[in-house]
Amino acid sequence: MIAADYFDGRSSRRHPATLGLRDGTVVVEGDFGRRSTALGAVEICTGADQTLSTIRFADGAMCEIRDSAAWAAELAGAGIGADAVAHAERRWHWALAALAGAVLIIAASYAYALPWIAGLLAPAIPQAVTQSISDTVLKGLDGGLLAPSKTSPQRQQEIAAKVAALAGPGQLPPHRLLFRAGPTLGPNAFALPGGDVVVLDELLALATRDEEVVAVVAHELGHLRHHHGMRQLLQSAVVSFVVGVYLGDVSTVVAGLTALLLESRYSREFELEADAYAGRLLLATPASIEPLIDTLLRLEQAHAKRRAADRGGLFGATDLLSSHPDTAGRVNALRAMKR
Amino acid sequence: MNATSCYETLGVVRDATPEAITAAYQRCLGELRASLNGPNPPPPERLDALRAAYQTLGNPAARQAHDAALSPPTPAVSADEGERRPYPFAFTGEGGEYFRIWIVNLFLSLITFGIYSAWAKVRRETFFHRNLTLDNSAFSYHGNPIAILKGRAIAVVLLIALSAAQNAGPFAYGIAVLALLPVVPWLIVRAFRFRAHNTSYRGLRFSFHGTYRQALTAFVGYGLLAAISFGLLFPLFYRQQRTFVLDNLRYGSAQFHCTASNGQFYGIFLKPIGLALAGMFAIGFLTAAGGAPKLLLPLAFGVGTMALMLFLLPYIRVRTTNLVWNHVSLERMGFSSKLAVLPYFGLLAGNMVLLLLTLGLYWPWARVRLARYRASCMSLLSAEALDSFVAGESANAAAVGDEVSELMDIDIAL
Structure with missing residues (x-):
């Protein structure tokens, strides 16, 4: 169970809530009641480090999760990891490889691709x-x-x-x-x-x-x-x-x-x-x-x-x-x- | 008198527009219908209450009577001002973090011949939105990459057509520009709608309700006025642009409103212009008196132009941003903007030097530093918790305007 803030999509009122994953469903509980939705039907956006993570429901309701690391661990337990691009964005060696790649592409376009075209x-x-x-x-x-x-x-x-x-x-x-x-x-x-x-x-x-x-x-x-x-x-x-x-x-x-x-x-x-x-x-x-x-x-x-x-x-x-x-x-x- | 007000029944604020009330009514009806087959169906009176509330609020006279029966909508202003407390904005992103996002997405855009750039834009905007926080909640970005890609394609075609016309000669270019002039306000409206609609905070979206006619007046009409008055009416033009944006912006169903006056805008522009005129006059006087070496005139001219570019634009940006946001109201709330000219200038100058030294690689850090400083100077002033906003009607927005304005470098930042 992870602490989260729930917003119902109709007002900006913050509802303190708890969030958990059970057998492929997201369960949110708070003063508004209890809401369980299949994992496939929510939009998951995990933030890096100190950034908030969110999950968004189809009707516009959303949860903000402050403890991104714990939430990422919970998601990983359910077999959901960050997508490849987000993964690369979080690591310096991938970023430096992208920098080298970008320089290489620009140099190659200048030296070969442009004259060829x-x-x-x-x-x-x-x-x-x-x-x-x-x-x-x-x-x-x-x-x-x-x-x-x-x-x-x-x-x-x-x-x-x-x-x-x-x-x-x-x-x-x-x-x-x-x-x-x-x-x-x-x-x-x-x-x-x-x-x-x-x-x-x-x-x-x-x-x-x-x-x-x-x-x-x-x-x-x-x-x-x-x-x-x-x-x-x-x-x-x-x-x-x-x-x-x-x-x-x-x-x-x-x-x-x-x-x-x-x-x-x-x-x-x-x-x-x-x-x-x-x-x-x-x-x-x-x-x-x-x-x-x-x-x-x-x-x-x-x-x-x-x-x-x-x-x-x-x-x-x-x-x-x-x-x-x-x-x-x-x-x-x-x-x-x-x- | 009703036990609950018609506003509460429909879940709208006291100064909701008729459109917002209609939308709320339809939403409530929809919910009612959906819950009829559920485990605990609502009492039959609920439908009657909704209908009665909608009929009351839909009729201006009835609504006025209803309002009078309720307690006054806003507490006295003086009592309210004293209790407002600042909710500071903050930007939590790090330069290194944005550098990695930027370079990875740049690489992917390059190897996909630019197609991925639409997705890259979503990732960039997401970074800047999610790291902007207010009262422990972050902003969110909802732009759809496919919509952005379509917008980009149209923007590129437009630009190619424009540059082809430019190559074909001044006559063709003139015709193309004239043909594009009526399209510009439309693009501007679309751009703001797309940006506002795709920004949310605490699960509520922003929305933009400016019309083509308003944009035509603010941008083309006042732009022409500023041009034919040799810039004398430029502050007026500047104010029109800012108020056009803010007076048409809503958060949920709450309306932004900007009360900064023309006189205040002139106040900002007069000082630097007066300074420049005084400087020119002093140099002219010295040269005429023969007391100055010959080299002084071109030197002063060069330095003056540099100062204009480096100092004047940031100065006006800082002062107008403060002016505008210190006069913006959102329901009973206000804003406070405390940008300072010298630190802002120092930030820009430092960024410029580091950009040159790193051949442009410092760019992500530069942007993040600017975002941090801007957020740190901004607060929302409110006497109550930020809980009382409710959703407005929802609408879709296409990305064409946003993309064209981005490619053409039209500055429409708030």
Whole structure:
């Protein structure tokens, strides 16, 4: 017999009562009389440690039990234990295991699940959508960072023809070469998700031969082939959302920088993937991979010089758009392909 | 005159609403019917007594006459005030205990792609309700996880639609917001109904009876007024929100009522605003006089903004909570809220530092510390034991509003 407080569900009057379990029935006795109900027909809520335990009857009446430990023992005697979740919630080692598990799940989603899902979804996005995204981005750049190209239409056609000759008809991903001048961006080329590959005049000026330009375009075609643009868009949307929810209360700047840091890992992988694609295309050409390697090294030098020239532009557009870190690693990977 | 009052016959309080009386009458009839076939059937007069009582109380004139025949409903206020004694609230939960609940349920929510989060919410709410005690009894939470899951699904769909509209351009977003505006009061009413209905104390449920029209006035109407008056009417808006909640809240059949006035709300808001204006004026004067270094202006501006965020919001929260609860009545009972600005601010600042140091893992302890402090400052004032409340009519509530408001971060805490 355990002391309890009985409430009849119709008034807040407290009735001191005794509570017991007999052959699968709950028996409550007090000044209100005696009430026996089958164990299956009451809702049992056992509290941890100092918390009150309750049992609730179908008609809204309830008992509060102060001595939770004694009541739990009584229940255990009848073969009723806490459910698995409540059991885990009361033990530190389960809680720590859950913490480790949660961290593991989040890390695995970031490293594997998210890129995998984005890889599945990106090719399924209709061309009309990707094209409209490309157009918007290009319009924005044309209004600011980019200027009309000074390269002659003839030379543009020559380069386009050399790119088309990289593989048989229909084997390259659908693309359109666009030429622009980008005085603030420096020697560069980039692919937009809709299939536009923008080549800057500064890259043509830096290249010593056309093969080098073709090699860079081949790298950008790799981005198109693997749908890197859309994948990056999807992944960063999810990453910034999650980081925003987690860190949103701290500061938007902290959240933004953290998201940027986390996303940069994805872009490194994409660069290597695009290099591998370009490498396969270039191996079949007479000049082989060398033009790509030369350009990578020269680009690195050029960008280092520009960085030295304008210090303080650490978060400027130059560094954000030229996310090609670790040139040595990329060159090594390309050389390994040749062997 | 009757030996027992019609109120006692039906088991309702003296100021019960007509709806509560009807509900009580039907409940009594039901009990009567059920006990007819039992071992000791009630005397036949019982039915007549019930009918007579219901007829008397159902007719306003007859009820008035009946009331007059009985002794005055409430003792004189002055005599009552003197005898009230505080029944303190207390929060008994421990931070470590909540950490374990939080992390286990977070893990389960993650591996079930968020589906378990509805059950996790029930466990969380149960923890916070059951550890809140008053006069040796605890509060209980009755939310149904399936209802919560449905509400969450609808909330997620709404949010996705809203963010899609946001991406589609300002025009589409504007239309979406305008379309959602009339839905908001409905969501608010549903949210309060769900929360109130699923909270109980001593076996009696709370309930919320606010209407769509009231919510529209309090939230949208006064919100617009506050906006077009450049914030001058904001205290009015704030008071409307608080009174909308409390004046429509019932415990059993007992009605909460909040008597805090507009002037008192303005009193709270005026002090910090005056202080900010004085500070700005002083800096402006110093700069104009040329006596201050150039750096002072941006520095003061930055510090001022920080102080606003860190100090003003907790300050207003503390003062308005005290004001509201010190003016709430529940039948013949009252409340006392004694939150203090500085300890509350210290608590928030300490929580913030520890959250940063632990990368957020301190969160459960932070929440429990806050719950403990808030409960420790709160008391119910009553001259009698808390035995006299009776149940009100019961109603069901869906979880949609609660979930949407939670996802959209609408703060509807009491």
